[in-house]
Amino acid sequence: MSLVELKMASGPGAVSGGAMDRVVERKKIDKRILIGAGAGAALLLILLFWLFAPRGDSQSVNPNRLTISKVQQGTFEDFLPIRARVAPLVTVYLDAVEGGRVEQMAVEDGANVVKGQLLAVLSNADLQLSTLARQTEVEQQLNNMRSQELALQQTRSANRRELNQVQTDLSKAQRMYDLQRPLAEKGFVTGKAFNDTKDDLAFQKNRLLILKRSIAEDEQLQANQLGQLRSSTASLNQSLSIARGSLSQLQLRAPVSGQLSGFSIQLGQSLQQGERLGQIDSAGKSKLEGDVDEFYLGRVEVGQTASIEVQGKTYGLKVSKVYPQVRNGQFRIDLIFDGPEPPSTRRGQTISTKLTLGDSSRAVLIPNGAFFNDTGGNWVFVVNERGTSAERRAVQLGRRNNDFIEVLDGLKPGERVVTSSYSGLVDKDHLSFDTGE
Structure with a gap:
């Protein structure tokens, strides 16, 4: 390995690196721009939160758990299905x-x-003995009353005999007076004898008047007594009949x-x-007893017609009685057959009955559902065209049967509404459909 020695140039001709450095000035962002950008970001966050954050009057639901039905134009049949029970027409x-x-x-x-x-x-045994004792007592009282009635009759007969005797004596005195008067005028009869005859005639007349007055008073008294006795006799006879009837029971x-x-x-x-x-139930005669929702209390009346179908044959009925008492949200009605009765029905059997409330007519209809019990028919959830959400809308509903409800206002044919139960949704105005995907 070789070493290379490097020498730095020195001297006046050398070039210094310090001459190449210069100060670079940093550019600053305008504060107004920063404030505007921050405000815009904040507004964007608020908007995103408003769009995507859950609302207090909104709820996300799975549409697969709801029943969504279409509003349609059709014929509304104004009838009410009832599950009625067969009962005897008369029960004793x-x-x-x-x-x-x-x-x-x-x-x-x-x-x-x-x-x-x-x-x-x-x-x-006690009833038999007491009845016999009562019967004996009544018979004794009847015998006593018959004795009193007999005594009154005997008194009346005696009065009549006495009246007859007095009238006879008066006739004799009158004849004697008529006989002696012309003789006394000629002196053939003494004055004393004629005066005695005259006094006897006056006595017999007064006697007759007194007797008649006495008999009249007795007759009135006896008539009252006899009336009371006969009334008492009738009452006692009735008591005797009751006493005997107790045994027959x-x-x-x-x-x-x-x-x-x-x-x-x-x-x-x-x-x-x-x-x-x-x-004891009336043989061969039956009626139907049905329970009706209290919603129809003002629409069900005596005389309305109904029908049932048994073994392929239709039988007519009519409402015979409407009971006003409401129990557990229902009231009861009785229906009697308007014509022949089905031969195969048995007491206690349940039969589907169709009660006619009115005439059929063309109307806007929605299927009947559990929502009605939650809203009272005052509003429904209407699904938007894309099927992504539903909004609460006030509606006016009319008649309903087991299948459909008549729409009076608030919905148009072709729209879709939620007809399943609104349990947990009655305080919401908006539903978002979450498919869970």
């Missing part, structure tokens, strides 16, 4: 009018019975004709007074 309940022990069973549960048919026989009989149900008493069983024993 059987209660134990008198308590007792079951001694005999004449029919079994489920049997068809006729009015007056014997169902069971009870025994009640120990024989349980069918009050009406029909099918016996719920009749589950057993031999030897002790029944309390007023205890429910079963019921």
Whole structure:
């Protein structure tokens, strides 16, 4: 390895590097430009935050979890589907009018019975004894009243006999007076004898007047007494009938004709007074009982028609009764058949019933959905044309059936709305659709 020695030139001819250095001045940015740029950046950040930050009245949802339906023009059929239950048209309940022990069973549960048919026989020793005692007491009172009535009749007969005697005596006195008067005028009868005859005639007349007045007063009194006695007799006879009827209540009989149900008493069983024993349902006659949403309370009326379809055949019905009580958001209606009844229905069976509320008409329609219960039909979420979001819009909805709701204002055919439940969204005005991709 060789070393090369380098020597620096020196002397007056040497060139110094210091002559080549110069001061470079730094250029400064105008403060106004910096302030403007900062303000612009801040505005941009605010704008981006406003565009992309979540809003308090907005929510991002997955559209796959929503039901989006199209507004359309069509025919609205104003009917209401009801799940109705088959029930007997008339039900008569059987209660134990008198308590007792079951001694005999004449029919079994489920049997068809006729009015007056014997169902069971009870025994009640206390009732039988008290009824017999009551019957004896009533009969004694009736006998006493008959005796009083007989005495009154006898008094009346005696008065009539006395009246007849007085009238006879008066006639005799009158004849004697008429006989003696001309003789007394000629002197053939003494004055004393004629005066006695004259006084006797006056006495018999007064006697008759007094007797008639007395008989009239007795007659009025007796008539009042007889009226009271006969009234009391009728009341006692009624009491006797009730007493005897109490015993007859120990024989349980069918009050009406029909099918016996719920009749589950057993031999030897002790029944309390007023205890429910079963019921008799009208044979061959049924009705339907349905529960209707309270929304339709003002639209359902007695006389409206309905129909059911059983085994391919349609049967007509009409509303016979609307119960005003609302329970759990529903009220009950009764429907009776307007014509023949389906032969295959059974008590307790549930049948789909179509209740007609009005005439069909052309209208703007949206499918019926769970949203109605959340909004009351006052607003809906309307999806934009691109299908990326939905906005809250006030609408006016009218009639509805199981399939569609009539739109009165706020929507046009072709628009799309969210018809699924709005649970958790009722306080939102904007929905952003997030597909999750």
